[in-house]
Amino acid sequence: MKIKKQSRHRKTLTFFTACFGFHKPYKVLCDGTFVHHLIVNRMTPADTALANILSSTVKLYTTRCVLAELKRLGKSYSEALEAAHNLIVARCEHEKCVRADLCITEVVGENNSEHFFVASQDTDLRKKLQEIPGVPLIYGLRNALFLESPSAFQKEYVKTLEERRMHMTNTEYQIFRDRAKKKLAGGEDNNSNTEITENKDAGDPIASAQAIKRSITSRNQIGIKDKPQFKRKRAKAPNPLSCKKKKSRENQNNTLKEKKGDSTVKRSRKRNRSRKGQTAAETGS
Template structure:
């Protein structure tokens, strides 16, 4: 049963990762922004090392980040969070624009921004913070449950955002339409100018061809006046008598039908074939009689 649940969990995580990588351009190694509540959860449940545990659910190497405001908040919480503060000091500090330390949740919201340009995974145990981040496109959320870590599925808002952005790509904006219209009008104007130039060139070519044809005609007429013939004249052959081979007499059919005649000098010899009858029948009749 545990193995089956583990397989379903991995399948769900792969599906969520595919969504974020395909739709929002997340790339390896993944960057995970942790707040104080998440770091404290890791320490209490002894989920160590933290980067290995997160790499297992994301199936890739990770880099863990936090902010100066998160560190200041852990420091204010006292001795009960001292171990979490020591662990958070080992993380990479993400840059925030606060001169004075602000609340950790508001600091993380500002670091993520309106569209999460830095492609952060946000890890937090604060449910209110996670609900706010669900309304920001392209923010994967990670939380812990006892000694297990989970990657939340994309929210309905994020799915709808991806759908509308895909539909928006299929249509031109007013600015793009105006640019396209200006380019089309410019091409039409250039095309009309090219056509007018082509007509001028064609008219010039037509005039040149007419002039050359007239010049050729004048040269032919001048040759005829001078007695020069345009084409060579050949003598026609006169018809002669019939072919002697075609006038040869045909052989008579009698000679073809009687091939048994042979000529020897002046005498003709005829050969005739006689049918020989067997004498067996006569001998048998004589003996019977």
């Protein structure tokens, strides 16, 4: 179960960090119910308990309205009040103290620009905050803490943002059209014709986009390259100095014939006779 819990928490953290820009160290905004739950279940120190869930260092925050509410609850919440005084007090613009749930919703705002994790045991407050994009929620069950998975509203909000990024806005479209006109401004007849068609179809964005496509195709016909073309690396020939020269077949055949001829031909050796006997016979006669 611990492995499943850790993997689920990891998925929710990646969702909020990737889609809403949460960064370390994480800020956790605690209300009185959550602080009281930590003290009753002896989950102290609170920063280490929350750091184990979020696998990072944590800064704990609260508000003046939360502290005032804990004062009003009496002696049963005195330990929670002492512990809450040790937390960092987040700024809330209330001259008179308001209920804790209202104060936290106003501090979070519409988009949670301060990137707060909200820790609360109040189910009604958590349901309200699930309808605000980019608000991760933490709650406790006995001696364990849990990070809620993103709600259906938050997932749909992220999907709509991704779809908007896929399409151009009106301002982006106008900037793109102006830049295309400046690039295509020249002395060619094709460019002048495309500018006339764009001016005619300025009211219709689809027709003007088609005109820009036509102008780009005409530009490519002229011979202007839109993208740099790189030469492909081809296999190089081997180093001629490291390779032996190939012998032709004719040279090989000639060398073989010479070897065979040398082996068949017999050497004629001349016998050198001594002429001493001949000279002695001549003298005796």
